[in-house]
Amino acid sequence: MTITSADIDTFFDRYSSALLARDAETIATLYAVPSLILFPGQSIAVSDAEQTAQFFAGSWSQYEGIDSIDRKNTTMGSGPGSVWVDVTWIYGGSPREHFCYQLVEGPDGPQIAVLTLLG
Numbered sequence: 001m002t003i004t005s006a007d008i009d010t011f012f013d014r015y016s017s018a019l020l021a022r023d024a025e026t027i028a029t030l031y032a033v034p035s036l037i038l039f040p041g042q043s044i045a046v047s048d049a050e051q052t053a054q055f056f057a058g059s060w061s062q063y064e065g066i067d068s069i070d071r072k073n074t075t076m077g078s079g080p081g082s083v084w085v086d087v088t089w090i091y092g093g094s095p096r097e098h099f100c101y102q103l104v105e106g107p108d109g110p111q112i113a114v115l116t117l118l119g
Contacts, residue, residue, distance in 0.1 A: 003083045003103055003110050008075065011103065011110045012087065016069045022060050028053035032104055032111040039117050066091045081105045086118065 011030070018026040028049040035052075037044040046052055069091045076084040082104045089097040102114035 003078065003081075003105060005075065007110055008073065008083065008085055008103070012071055012073060012085075016071065016089075019063065020067065020069060022063070024053040024056040027056045029108070030111055032106055032113045035112055036114045038114065063091075076100065082113065083110075 015027065015030055018030070031046060031049065031052045033046060033048055035046040037046060069089060071087050071089050072095075073085050073087040076086050078084070082102055085101045085103060087099050087101060088095045089099075098117070098119040100114075100116040100118050101112050102116075103110040104113040105111075
């Protein structure tokens with residue numbers, strides 16, 4: 001199966017809705033297990049969904065006061081069963097977060113396999 005543009009849009013609509021709802025459990029289902037989070041000087045191997053849920057549950061304060069979110073995403077490339085998407089998250093009136101997501105085919109649609117901070 002190929003991950004399509006429609007799949008990508010649906011995935012990030014679901015992801016942003018879960019962020020706005022502060023729903024760590026739903027976000028955890030959007031990450032593959034295992035997955036990898038890459039930040040400058042830090043690599044986090046995600047070994048279970050609860051690890052992801054706990055991370056997001058502890059990070060809601062950074063989104064305090066945010067009740068809407070937009071994004072600009074560009075597909076960077078694709079391969080069999082995966083796609084790389086450059087996403088700029090826009091909230092509070094300006095671009096705030098910039099990531100590359102490698103999405104892979106999961107049992108219920110795309111899931112994040114690798115998340116890399118771009119700026």
